[in-house]
Amino acid sequence: MIQLYDAGVYLLHGTEIVESGQEIGLRTGREVSKEEAAKNTMAYRILEEHNTSGTMEKLQIRFDKLTSHDITFVGIIQTARASGLEKFPIPYVLTNCHNSLCAVGGTINEDDHMFGLTCAKKYGGVYVPPHQAVIHQYAREMLAGGGKMILGSDSHTRYGALGTMAMGEGGPELVKQLLNKTYDIKMPQVIGIYLDGEPVKGVGPQDVALAIIGATFSNGYVNNKVMEFVGPGVEKLSADFRIGIDVMTTETTCLSSIWKTDEKIREFYEIHGREEDYKELNPGDVAYYDGMVYVNLSEIRPMIAMPFHPSNTYTIEEVNANLKDILHDVEQKALVSLDGAVDYSLQDKIVDGKLYVDQGIIAGCAGGGFENICAAADLIRGHYIGADEFTFSVYPASTPIYMELIKNGAAADLMEAGAILKTAFCGPCFGAGDTPANNAFSIRHSTRNFPNREGSKLQSGQIASVALMDARSIAATAANKGFLTPATDMDVEHKGRTYHFDRNIYANRVFDSKGVADPSVKIKFGPNIKDWPSMPALPENLLLKVVSEIHDPVTTTDELIPSGETSSYRSNPLGLAEFALSRKDPAYVGRAKEVQKAQKAIEEGTCPLEVLEELKPVMAAVKTKFPEAGEGNLGIGSTIFAVKPGDGSAREQAASCQKVLGGWANIANEYATKRYRSNLINWGMLPFITEEDHEHLSFANGDYIFVPEIRKAIAEKAAEVKAYVVKGEDLAEVTFKLGDMTDAEREIITKGCLINYYRG
Structure with a gap:
């Protein structure tokens, strides 16, 4: 179904995978270097057109x-x-x-x-x-x-x-x-995603996406790289189908994606009245990729990503055939994801040997597309969801799509079956809409199924589970009154409805300035919209207290700052910060605030040792080796350790909430995504990396770590820094790496955050 190549490969004529440069020479009659062929990827060409640095090794991109x-x-x-x-x-x-x-x-x-x-x-x-x-x-x-x-x-x-x-x-x-x-980024590697074959009836874009995620997430095969979709299978897919796969590339932790384009994409632009925005894209005659994922579309079957990650993938047939074993495996993984905070079992979801689910949802940027919903309507037509626990909600991704579903009858088919159609809303993806009942099991064509993302709260004893599936199999399950069913089990003739985009819906409602600013307009500020608090510049030396220690294999941004009801405070930095790590480490905020008292004392010109008694023996130990520390050259704050933080959302608040609570750094074995590490840097936080095994760290929650001359290390572009864990009266040396940083990023950290950087 899916094959990952162990090394870089060439793509010849856009269709043939060739593993060696020597073979390329024999086939083309000329020598082609990797470096030359790498410039023939679509990604390279687009990045080159948008780069302003003058070198393709270190990019400075301006977006359109x-x-x-x-x-x-x-x-x-x-x-x-x-x-x-x-x-x-x-x-x-x-x-x-x-x-x-x-x-x-x-x-x-x-x-x-x-x-x-x-x-x-x-x-x-x-x-x-x-x-x-x-x-x-x-x-x-x-x-x-x-x-x-x-x-x-x-x-x-x-x-x-x-x-x-x-x-x-x-x-x-x-x-x-x-x-x-x-x-500003280094030139990313480009990974070819070679699509071959054609999906069988009943298989949708989410099925293909989950298969790719399952094959590439855990091994980091495409991490921070560009996924470039090529191969003869692309032309077998509609525009909507491609879009449905593409949106889920985020869950592989790749940097971006690009596909070759053709007449089906031209037609998409024509339908939307923007034919002039179409451009044919293809890789060059000989293109080099840093890796290749071969996907046989014909072999993919309806998939399900079981809790609690999009990469926890199985075919639905596998789950139904090995129900008890797979549910037990999910329960074992939950012991790590949920820290044993609630009793978690899925065994009661087995009814008469089948998996009963409580909720089906098709929604958002992944599921709410026209073709997905039309296919779901075809599958459920003539059936009904029943009057028991199972519920079924559908959220079209835009009002123009909703309008067309009404006009062509698909909306009526869904509603007659018992589905509820709702407006364009991302809530089901992050826990602000259709939150299931306690202990419920929800299947969703949405983007993520992280722990508690659907809205449950461990600290309140609530837990629900989400599995990701394609709209087609969700509809098949709905037609089967909540019993897990792959769409391939239903022989349905799809109507193949044509989409007509009504541009007037936006023209009559969306405000478009056409790029013309009106300085006379006064901005409306609600009482919850607050300015950012002042943030100090990086001091010469840092004293950090470890206030949270997370040993999960991956920590999501949802666990660093919860989604759902907390989103209402996103315009209030201090208000939102009260929720930081609340679903992972509820004591974090209190610990961070306690340490922050010392930094505030420094800023107010008073002695930090007087407001935080525990600092006295700590500073006494530090001064045995660094007697000058503390005389107007010390910052005091908090840090957290996590094995691999930052998977998931791009939301900056995962970092900024730590910052406004006095955070100066994160310590990790690695960072899950480039975007989370960038968020840390932009908020003036040091993205430390430790190579110590997370089960045998030289520091622990509650320990203080002294980092001498950190400002100098940043300014001198040091690759690593020496720090010291305070152990009673002794200092134990530890090394932290900083990773690659641009000159601008170093200056941002030195000045304390991006706001300070631009203020000068």
């Missing part, structure tokens, strides 16, 4: 367009305003698809929306009102363009199927673009 949603745009614009923003220099679209439900927290969600509308007017942007479209569907319909690059403050910013290289990053990276700065 930006996009954000209502969990992120307030913080981005507030940061940019504090740094001198006068006008959006490139098209910037503000969508409202995360905090769309305005009953939580009083007026604060709608206050954020009005902030966005007035900022779009003042600075020359585009404002998409709530319920019109989820961020990525609007971008597909209205922003994407062949050969273009888009940066979004959401991790699933992926429009590669439409010929657009898109990246999801934390808000500070968008701030840089708004201030006419660049996105």
Whole structure:
């Protein structure tokens, strides 16, 4: 089904995989170097066109367009305003698809929306009102363009199927673009994704995506690399099918994606009235890839990603055939993911030898596409979901899609069967909509199934589980009244409905400044919209207290800052910080605040030892080796250790919440994604790496670590720093690596955060 190549390969004529340069020479009659052939990937060409550095080794990218949603745009614009923003220099679209439900927290969600509308007017942007479209569907319909690059403050910013290289990053990276700065990265490796064959009936894009994620996530095969989709199987897929695979590439931890384009993609642009934005993309005649994933589409069968990660994949047939064993395996993994905080068992979901699920949802940027929902309607037509526990909700990804489903009858088929159609909303993806009951099992065509992401709270004794599936098999399960069923088990004739895009829906409702700013507009600030607190510059020396220690194999951003109901506080840095690590380590906030008292004392010119008694013996031990430490050259704060933090969302608050609570660093064996590490740096936090085995660390929760001359180490571009763990009266030496940093990133850390960096 899927094969990973052990080394780099060549692609000849866009169709033939060739493993050696010598063979390429024999086939073409000329020698072609890896370096020359690497320039023939689509990714290289697009990056080259957008690079301003003058060298392709270290890129400085300027994007064509930006996009954000209502969990992120307030913080981005507030940061940019504090740094001198006068006008959006490139098209910037503000969508409202995360905090769309305005009953939580009083007026604060709608206050954020009005902030966005007035900022779009003042600075020359585009404002998409709530319920019109989820961020990525609007971008597909209205922003994407062949050969273009888009940066979004959401991790699933992926429009590669439409010929657009898109990246999801934390808000500070968008701030840089708004201030006419660049996105600075080393030239990423490019991995070919060679699609062959053709999907069988009943297999959808989520099935293909989950198969790829299952094969590439745990081994890091595409981590921080660009996935480039090629091969004869591409042309067998519709535009919607490609989009459905593409959006899930985020879950492999890749940097971005790009696909070859053809007449089906041209037709997509024509349907949306933007034929001029189409561009044919193909790799060169001889292209070199740093790795290759071979995917035989014909062999893929309906998939399910069991809790608690999109990479925990099986075929649905496997699950049904080995139900008790697989559920037991999930329960064992839950002991790690849930830290034993609740009793967790799925055995009661086995009813008459079959898996009974409580909820089915098709939603968002992954599931809410036109073809997915039409296929689901075809599968459930003539059936009904029953009057028991099982519920079925469908969220079209945009109002134009919803309108077409009404016109062509698909909406009626779904509703007659018992499904509920809802507006364009990302809530089911992050726990703000259709939260299941305690101990319920939900199947979703959405993006993630991390622990508690669907809205349950361990600290309140609540737990629910989410498995990811394709819309087709969710509909088949719904037709079977909640018993897990692959779509391939149902022989259904699909209507093959044609999509008609009604552009007037947006034309009549979306505010588009056409890039014209109006400085006279006054921004509307709700009472929950707060400025960032002041943040000190990096001191000469640091004293860090470890206030949380996480030994899970991977720590998601959802665990660093929960999603769901906390999203209403995303415009209030201190308010949101109260939720930091609350579902992973509820004592973290209190510990961090206690240490922060010492730093605040320093900033106020008083003695930190007087406000935090435990510092006295610690500083006494430090001064035995560093007698000058503490005389106006010391910063005191907190740090956390996690094995591999930062998988998942791009939201910067996973880092900024630690920062406003006095965090100065993270310590990790590795960082799950580039975007989380960038968020740390942009908030002035040191991304330390330790090579010590996480089960045998030289430090532990509650220990103090003294880092001498850290400011000097950053300025001198040191690759690693010596630090000292305080053990009673002794200091135990430990080494931390810093990894690659650009000159700008070093200066950001030195100045304390990106805001300080731009203030000068």
